[in-house]
Amino acid sequence: METFGLLFHGLGLALQPMNLLYALIGVTLGTAVGVLPGIGPALTVALLLPVTYQLDPTGSLIMFAGIYYGGMYGGSTTSILLNTPGESASIVTALEGNKMARKGRGGPALATAAIGSFVAGLIATLGLAFISPWMVKFALSLGPADYFALMVLAFVTVSAAFGDSALRGLTALFLGLALGLIGIDLQTGQARLSFGIPDLLDGVEVTTLAVALFAVGEALKIAATPPEGEERIEPVKGSVWMTKQDWARSWKPWLRGTAIGFPIGAMPAGGAEIGTFLSYSTEKALTKHPEEFGNGAIEGVAGPEAANNASAAGTLVPLLTLGLPTSATAAIMLAGFQQFGLQPGPLLFATNAPLVWSLIASLLVANFMLIVLNLPLVGLWVRLLAIPKPWLYAGILTFATLGCIGANPSPVELALLLAFGLLGYGLRRFSYPIAPVVVGLILGPLAEQQLRRALAISQGDPSVLVHSPAAIILYTIAAIALLLPLILRLRGKGAVLKAMQADED
Amino acid sequence: MSGGGASGRPDRGGLVIALLLAILAAVIFFSTRAMPVTAQYTRVGPTTFPYAVAAGLAALAVGTAVSALRGGFPEREPERLAPVLWIVGGLVAQILLLKPLGFSIATGFLFALTARGFGRGPLWVTIPIGVVFSLVVWVIFADVLQLSLPAGPLERLVP
Amino acid sequence: MLLRSLSGVVLAAVLAVPALAANYTLIAPAAPGGGWDQTARTMQTVMQDEGIAGNVQVTNVPGAGGTIGLAQFVNQSKGNPEALIVGGYVMLGAILTNASPVDLTMVTPIARLTGESEVIVVPASSEIQTMADLVTRLKADPGAVSWAGGSAGGTDHIAAGLIAKAVGVDPTKVNYIAYSGGGEALAAILGNQVTVGVSGYGEFESQIEAGTLRALAVSGDARIEGLDAPTLKEAGVDVSLENWRMVAAAPGITPEQEAAITADITKMAQSESWKKALADRGWIDRFQSGEEFRNQLAEDTTATATILKAIGLVK
Numbered sequence: 001m002e003t004f005g006l007l008f009h010g011l012g013l014a015l016q017p018m019n020l021l022y023a024l025i026g027v028t029l030g031t032a033v034g035v036l037p038g039i040g041p042a043l044t045v046a047l048l049l050p051v052t053y054q055l056d057p058t059g060s061l062i063m064f065a066g067i068y069y070g071g072m073y074g075g076s077t078t079s080i081l082l083n084t085p086g087e088s089a090s091i092v093t094a095l096e097g098n099k100m101a102r103k104g105r106g107g108p109a110l111a112t113a114a115i116g117s118f119v120a121g122l123i124a125t126l127g128l129a130f131i132s133p134w135m136v137k138f139a140l141s142l143g144p145a146d147y148f149a150l151m152v153l154a155f156v157t158v159s160a161a162f163g164d165s166a167l168r169g170l171t172a173l174f175l176g177l178a179l180g181l182i183g184i185d186l187q188t189g190q191a192r193l194s195f196g197i198p199d200l201l202d203g204v205e206v207t208t209l210a211v212a213l214f215a216v217g218e219a220l221k222i223a224a225t226p227p228e229g230e231e232r233i234e235p236v237k238g239s240v241w242m243t244k245q246d247w248a249r250s251w252k253p254w255l256r257g258t259a260i261g262f263p264i265g266a267m268p269a270g271g272a273e274i275g276t277f278l279s280y281s282t283e284k285a286l287t288k289h290p291e292e293f294g295n296g297a298i299e300g301v302a303g304p305e306a307a308n309n310a311s312a313a314g315t316l317v318p319l320l321t322l323g324l325p326t327s328a329t330a331a332i333m334l335a336g337f338q339q340f341g342l343q344p345g346p347l348l349f350a351t352n353a354p355l356v357w358s359l360i361a362s363l364l365v366a367n368f369m370l371i372v373l374n375l376p377l378v379g380l381w382v383r384l385l386a387i388p389k390p391w392l393y394a395g396i397l398t399f400a401t402l403g404c405i406g407a408n409p410s411p412v413e414l415a416l417l418l419a420f421g422l423l424g425y426g427l428r429r430f431s432y433p434i435a436p437v438v439v440g441l442i443l444g445p446l447a448e449q450q451l452r453r454a455l456a457i458s459q460g461d462p463s464v465l466v467h468s469p470a471a472i473i474l475y476t477i478a479a480i481a482l483l484l485p486l487i488l489r490l491r492g493k494g495a496v497l498k499a500m501q502a503d504e505d
Numbered sequence: 506m507s508g509g510g511a512s513g514r515p516d517r518g519g520l521v522i523a524l525l526l527a528i529l530a531a532v533i534f535f536s537t538r539a540m541p542v543t544a545q546y547t548r549v550g551p552t553t554f555p556y557a558v559a560a561g562l563a564a565l566a567v568g569t570a571v572s573a574l575r576g577g578f579p580e581r582e583p584e585r586l587a588p589v590l591w592i593v594g595g596l597v598a599q600i601l602l603l604k605p606l607g608f609s610i611a612t613g614f615l616f617a618l619t620a621r622g623f624g625r626g627p628l629w630v631t632i633p634i635g636v637v638f639s640l641v642v643w644v645i646f647a648d649v650l651q652l653s654l655p656a657g658p659l660e661r662l663v664p
Numbered sequence: 665m666l667l668r669s670l671s672g673v674v675l676a677a678v679l680a681v682p683a684l685a686a687n688y689t690l691i692a693p694a695a696p697g698g699g700w701d702q703t704a705r706t707m708q709t710v711m712q713d714e715g716i717a718g719n720v721q722v723t724n725v726p727g728a729g730g731t732i733g734l735a736q737f738v739n740q741s742k743g744n745p746e747a748l749i750v751g752g753y754v755m756l757g758a759i760l761t762n763a764s765p766v767d768l769t770m771v772t773p774i775a776r777l778t779g780e781s782e783v784i785v786v787p788a789s790s791e792i793q794t795m796a797d798l799v800t801r802l803k804a805d806p807g808a809v810s811w812a813g814g815s816a817g818g819t820d821h822i823a824a825g826l827i828a829k830a831v832g833v834d835p836t837k838v839n840y841i842a843y844s845g846g847g848e849a850l851a852a853i854l855g856n857q858v859t860v861g862v863s864g865y866g867e868f869e870s871q872i873e874a875g876t877l878r879a880l881a882v883s884g885d886a887r888i889e890g891l892d893a894p895t896l897k898e899a900g901v902d903v904s905l906e907n908w909r910m911v912a913a914a915p916g917i918t919p920e921q922e923a924a925i926t927a928d929i930t931k932m933a934q935s936e937s938w939k940k941a942l943a944d945r946g947w948i949d950r951f952q953s954g955e956e957f958r959n960q961l962a963e964d965t966t967a968t969a970t971i972l973k974a975i976g977l978v979k
Contacts, residue, residue, distance in 0.1 A: 140854070141855070142855075167572055178558050193532075223585075224588055347851050397592070398638065402608075402646060410725070410732075430522065453841050
């Protein structure tokens with residue numbers, strides 16, 4: 001098969017010493033930030049963007065992908081040992097994992113999380129490799145009208161379909177859309193909502209918004225919340241190795257988690273969380289040990305962690321093949337591609353095939369590195385958890401502003417960082433989701449441009465919007481995604497959706 | 506800010522959000538109305554999307570107000586204001602000091618004031634720590650990684 | 665004795681180099697990674713390696729097509745013989761469309777460094793074979809010919825407008841579809857979503873070589889080596905346009921200072937490492953300085969203003 005050949009070629013490139021080094025830096029940084037509460041992979045990639053423009057594109061992108069995967073691994077360590085999810089996709093892991101750690105079974109919990117992440121990462125990355133060429137063929141036939149439909153679907157699923165309140169989800173989305181309006185209109189060159197401030201003519205930088213909402217907003221929220229007793233880091237007692245019974249109870253959840261997580265990540269819907277929650281409820285329903293759920297059931301760690309990583313790989317499918325980011329990290333990675341003058345999308349596979357395939361192959365390599373980093377060396381990462389909060393957040397804000405200043409040392413940019421930081425705090429305070437704001441900022445202008453391109457090409461004939469079967473199907477799915485939760489809520493099933501709230505970073 | 510919510514009393518925080526959304530919608534609407542429109546091959550011009558977003562925000566403002574009056578917001582724990590002010594102060598100090606004094610001193614203030622927000626002091630100890638930490642960061646990113654970061658008196662001492 | 669005089673010579677040489685070589689601060693009015701930034705970083709490396717300058721500092725001031733960086737440069741470096749800014753053709757349009765308070769007459773232009781021709785392409789399957797076919801269609805129904813290229817008011821848009829004007833079609837009737845760059849436009853052209861594409865040669869080069877795109881014409885004065893396409897003038901369309909990058913010095917410097925900077929830049933542009941850097945990056949050497957460059961700049965400025973008014977982007 002052709003894919004095998006391309007993948008092997010990519011593997012050859014990924015195994016070059018320099019690229020291995022980039023992958024190693026990426027997974028190490030990624031694990032570190034995944035472990036640290038309060039900073040996620042999105043923030044780390046955003047921070048490294050201005051530094052990496054002078055490196056070679058392949059190496060930088062390999063590093064970013066390593067951070068992304070590493071963040072997913074590292075997050076589980078924090079959830080299991082600290083009961084504070086390092087990144088929000090690990091919330092479910094904390095439910096059972098922390099209970100296991102309290103019972104002195106922290107070792108096996110970490111092991112099943114790491115091996116589950118490995119298995120899922122491996123299968124899902126291969127899935128990415130084999131589905132992408134097929135997606136690319138499909139994507140090449142899509143016109144502006146189809147892309148517009150695709151983005152409408154993404155808006156609906158990101159904001160309204162999941163979470164406990166469509167009102168708050170949509171509000172967050174519209175805040176993002178409003179911010180996306182700022183700047184020069186691509187089609188006419190006219191300035192919109194820039195109020196005569198030249199710095200606003202280029203619009204709001206995705207990285208500034210993401211860093212502000214995630215780092216500054218999070219720091220403010222943590223500082224403002226009165227401490228609730230003492231946070232306890234559970235020590236890892238005894239062997240980190242799993243018993244025969246642990247293996248027997250883990251392998252099926254790993255595979256099921258992968259099967260659930262990958263398609264959800266690959267859909268233009270977004271968020272790794274949805275997959276983890278679904279996997280958790282699946283394992284809870286299928287388990288032979290229902291009494292253990294809530295008290296440290298190993299299935300409840302194995303499944304969601306696998307789903308978490310599979311969904312992270314899945315997110316790369318729409319990003320690479322359609323140029324459509326469906327999570328905050330993917331959005332920042334898109335900015336990383338664009339920094340090198342690369343436009344993710346179907347053509348990337350034709351024009352930059354070596355880059356794409358070495359990126360995919362390096363994900364396999366990163367996966368192997370991560371299992372080594374996260375199992376035998378787990379004790380090292382645990383020490384990161386012992387950094388006192390004042391120094392931790394002071395350091396986080398130093399690096400957050402450094403990234404912003406490095407990209408554009410203008411006072412206006414820093415003022416925006418502060419303003420969006422306060423916005424992020426307000427959103428957290430009132431339980432608004434964060435991800436839709438970022439997605440709205442990125443996809444809003446793209447959706448608008450595609451709509452206007454479609455209408456310009458047809459010289460104003462609106463029927464072009466529903467001309468293709470793809471567009472009609474996408475609108476239908478969007479309508480279902482919008483209406484179904486509404487019906488469920490009306491019939492008192494809102495709690496299920498609340499559990500699936502998407503709030504990724 | 507009072508913890509509103511389940512009691513059914515109007516949630517003041519929610520009403521403020523509704524008001525802010527309405528103001529945002531109005532700003533977008535009036536700013537867009539002032540834009541000159543040139544003829545194009547499309548009926549959807551540069552003003553269509555802003556109007557749509559403004560309309561959406563206005564509708565969400567109404568929805569938020571209704572939700573606040575019905576007590577639809579989740580309950581909130583009382584929060585402390587002082588740490589927020591310390592950190593905001595740190596960010597403001599950084600913005601003001603960045604140009605005249607360079608990256609390290611400005612960011613040193615941010616570092617120290619943030620640590621203060623999390624209860625670590627005193628400032629006469631933390632500011633020097635922050636400045637030294639930021640200078641090390643500056644050397645790594647500006648000298649080694651060639652990022653252009655504003656230099657001040659301290660940075661000029663670095664060969 | 666010999667040793668002492670030798671060491672004296674060495675010492676003198678060591679002292680002499682920094683005394684002769686100037687230090688420069690170089691503003692790249694764009695974010696790290698873009699074309700202007702890369703130009704500035706390449707200049708920095710070459711000037712330091714060749715000993716033309718002692719120390720070159722690059723500062724990024726991104727935003728609004730370079731006009732934010734230009735404004736800062738004009739306001740803060742008046743009379744400073746060590747301050748330089750990188751710029752280019754795109755700035756001419758941005759100054760007009762953003763109603764920038766500063767323009768290129770307020771700086772001291774030193775030299776044009778690199779340039780790139782625009783190329784007009786159609787998908788291989790298109791019925792349009794030559795530029796003449798395209799002109800016929802454009803004259804028949806301008807709205808039915810959709811052009812894909814970079815952002816509105818940029819070089820690609822200006823090229824489309826100039827072509828329309830040259831063949832007697834109202835430039836406001838040009839159905840121009842803006843993409844965030846030539847790469848994004850490529851997908852629309854290959855997917856047959858639009859009639860014709862226009863962008864820098866580098867954006868389309870690999871697809872033209874692969875045979876999936878057909879080049880109808882190039883916009884520069886000379887043909888591109890290895891590309892079987894006429895210039896617009898040869899194809900009977902009186903348009904000549906190039907997307908170039910330049911370097912300028914601060915306003916208010918003395919003629920002697922200007923001459924010294926020009927000498928440094930000329931030395932840089934003639935050095936082997938500069939030529940190697942251009943080849944590595946695929947840039948074309950379009951060095952031009954002094955009177956010749958100033959005339960070219962004035963000519964381009966007028967032409968750009970005229971066409972942007974004609975398109976309706978500038979009132």
